[in-house]
Amino acid sequence: MKSLFLSLVVVSVLFMNSFSEVQGKKWKGEGTTKNLESIVIGRCYTYIRIVNPAVGEKNCSEIWEAFKNAFINKDPCSILPKDYELVINLSLHTIPPNKSLFWENNQLLVKSFADRGRRYMSLGDTLFGFFGDFLNWCGQANSAGLDYESCPTMDECENNAVDSFWRMASITYAQHSSGVIHVLLNGSAAGGAYPAPGFFADYEIPNLQKDKISKIVIWVVDDIEGPDIESCGTHTVKILENRLKTLGYDVTCTDNYKSVMFLLCLDYPDDPKCTLSSSVFSVDGSPLPDGPLTDMGTVWSVVVSLLRVCIC
Ligand SMILES: *[C@@H]1O[C@H](CO)[C@@H](O)[C@H](O)[C@H]1NC(C)=O
Ligand SMILES: *[C@@H]1O[C@H](CO)[C@@H](O)[C@H](O)[C@H]1NC(C)=O
Ligand SMILES: *[C@@H]1O[C@H](CO)[C@@H](O)[C@H](O)[C@H]1NC(C)=O
Ligand SMILES: *[C@@H]1O[C@H](CO)[C@@H](O)[C@H](O)[C@H]1NC(C)=O
Numbered sequence: 001m002k003s004l005f006l007s008l009v010v011v012s013v014l015f016m017n018s019f020s021e022v023q024g025k026k027w028k029g030e031g032t033t034k035n036l037e038s039i040v041i042g043r044c045y046t047y048i049r050i051v052n053p054a055v056g057e058k059n060c061s062e063i064w065e066a067f068k069n070a071f072i073n074k075d076p077c078s079i080l081p082k083d084y085e086l087v088i089n090l091s092l093h094t095i096p097p098n099k100s101l102f103w104e105n106n107q108l109l110v111k112s113f114a115d116r117g118r119r120y121m122s123l124g125d126t127l128f129g130f131f132g133d134f135l136n137w138c139g140q141a142n143s144a145g146l147d148y149e150s151c152p153t154m155d156e157c158e159n160n161a162v163d164s165f166w167r168m169a170s171i172t173y174a175q176h177s178s179g180v181i182h183v184l185l186n187g188s189a190a191g192g193a194y195p196a197p198g199f200f201a202d203y204e205i206p207n208l209q210k211d212k213i214s215k216i217v218i219w220v221v222d223d224i225e226g227p228d229i230e231s232c233g234t235h236t237v238k239i240l241e242n243r244l245k246t247l248g249y250d251v252t253c254t255d256n257y258k259s260v261m262f263l264l265c266l267d268y269p270d271d272p273k274c275t276l277s278s279s280v281f282s283v284d285g286s287p288l289p290d291g292p293l294t295d296m297g298t299v300w301s302v303v304v305s306l307l308r309v310c311i312c
Contacts, residue, residue, distance in 0.1 A: 027076070029153040029160075032137045032146040040064050043131040044091075051116050055093035055127055063090045063131075070165070072139040076147065077157035081168035088172050091128045095121055097179030102200050104193070105186040106221075113184070113263055120182060123173045132169065137161055170199045174207035181208070183218045184260065185237065188226030192236035205243070215250045219257040224268040231255045 033039065044060035070083040101120035103110040110122050117125040124133050138151035138161040152160040183200070185193040194201065220237055222228045230237050232253035244251045265274035 025150045026140075026147070027138075027150040027152040027156055029151045029156070030136050031148040031150045033135045034148065036135065036137055036146065037064060037068075039135065040067060040131045043133075044127065047127050047130045051130065052093075052125075052127070058091060058127065063087060066090055067131075071137065071161040072144050072146070073142070074139060075141045076138040076152055076161055077159055079159055079161045079164045081164045081171065084165050084168040088128055088168055091131075092172065092176075093127055095126060095173070095176045095178070099179075100173070100177035100181050102174075102181065102183045102204055103185070104195055104198055104200050105189040105191070106184060109221075109260070109264070110184055113260060123169060126169075126173060128169050128172065132165055135162075166199065167203050170203040171207045174204040175209060177208065178212035179214055181213055181216045183216065183240075185218065185220045185230075185240075187220040187222035187228060187230045187255070189229065193220055193230040194236040194240040196236070196239075201240075205247075210248060213249065215252070216244055218251065218253040219260060220253065220255050221257060221260045221264070222255075224261075224264050224271050224273055 041060050041064050044058065044063055048055055048058050048060070066086040067084070070087060071079050074083075099117070099121040101110060101114055101122040103122065107124075111124060114120040114122040114125050123129040136151055138147050139145070140147050151162065154160065154163055187193055189195070196202070218232065218237065218240065220230060220232055229235075232255050233241070237253065241251055241253055261273070265271070268274050
C-alpha cells in the first residue's frame with residue numbers, strides 16, 4: 001500500500017515536471033538572460049561614468065523602463081524596430097567623425113580592435129549597443145513578466161525582441177556615422193565576407209547619410225590559419241564595392257590590413273604570416289622595413305610599436 005502510494009507520487013511528480021517543461025519552453029532560442037535589469041542598468045552607468053563620460057548625463061533607470069516597455073506584455077513575435085525608438089532617443093549620443101567601424105562575422109575581433117571606443121567606435125561601443133551586447137530577452141503576451149525559459153529565434157519569427165532592437169540600433173548607428181567610415185570584413189567567412197541579407201547590407205548601408213561621409217574604407221582580413229576565401233575586388237566584396245560606388249561613395253579596399261593582422265597574430269606568434277616580414281602585410285598603413293628583420297634595433301622598434309598596438 002505504502003509503495004503504491006510512493007510510486008503514484010513519483011509518477012505524478014515526473015508527469016508534472018515534464019508538463020511544466022513543455023509549458024515553459026515555447027520557443028527554440030535561449031530565454032532572457034538572468035538578471036537582465038541589473039545588467040542593463042549597470043552597463044548603462046558603467047558606460048556613462050567610466051567608458052565614455054563624454055556622452056553626458058543619462059537616466060539609466062528611465063532607459064531601462066523604455067527598453068522593457070518596448071517588448072513586455074506583447075506577442076514576442078510582433079516587436080518592431082520602432083518600438084525601441086524611445087530607448088534610442090534616451091540613449092543617443094554623438095559618434096565621433098572617422099570613428100565608425102561596421103563589421104560582419106567577426107564580432108570578437110572588432111570588440112578588441114575597437115577597444116571600447118578608444119580606437120574605433122563600433123555599434124557595440126555606443127551606449128545603446130553597449131548595454132545590449134551579448135544579451136537575450138523577450139516577454140510574453142498578456143503578462144508583464146520576462147520569459148526566462150525560451151525566446152523566439154530568427155527562424156521562428158523575424159520580428160522578435162532582440163533582432164528588432166539590433167535593427168533599430170544599426171539604423172541609428174548608420175544615420176549618425178560621419179567622416180571616414182570603416183568596414184571590417186572576414187575574408188575567411190564561409191557564407192561570404194559581405195553577407196546579404198545582413199545587418200550591414202540591409203540596415204546600415206541604406207541609412208548612411210551621404211553628405212556626412214567623406215570616404216568608405218573596407219578591410220578584408222583573413223583568419224591567420226583560415227582559408228583566403230575572399231579579397232578586395234572578388235566575389236561579395238566586389239558586389240559591395242560596386243554598390244557603394246554606385247551610391248556615389250569614395251571607396252577604398254585593403255586586404256589583410258596590418259593593424260588588424262598584428263592583433264590576430266597575438267594568438268599565432270609562430271605562424272609564418274606573423275613573422276614580422278613586411279611582405280605578408282599590406283603596403284597600406286605605417287611602414288615596416290623590407291625583408292626579414294635582422295638588425296636588432298629595428299626588431300626592438302617593431303616590438304615596441306607592436307606593444308603599443310596591443311596593450312589595452
Ligand atoms: C530617472 O527616471 C526614473 C524613471 O523614469 C524617475 O523615477 C527618476 O526620477 C529619474 N531620475 C532623475 C534624476 O531624473
Ligand atoms: C524620438 O526622437 C525623434 C527625433 O527627435 C522624434 O521625432 C520622435 O518622436 C521621438 N520618438 C519618441 C518615441 O520619443
Ligand atoms: C577625419 O579624417 C579626415 C581624412 O583623414 C581628416 O581630414 C579629418 O580632419 C578627420 N576628422 C576628424 C574630426 O578627426
Ligand atoms: C571568420 O569566419 C570564420 C568562418 O565563419 C570563423 O571561424 C572565424 O572565427 C571568423 N574570424 C573572426 C576573426 O571572427
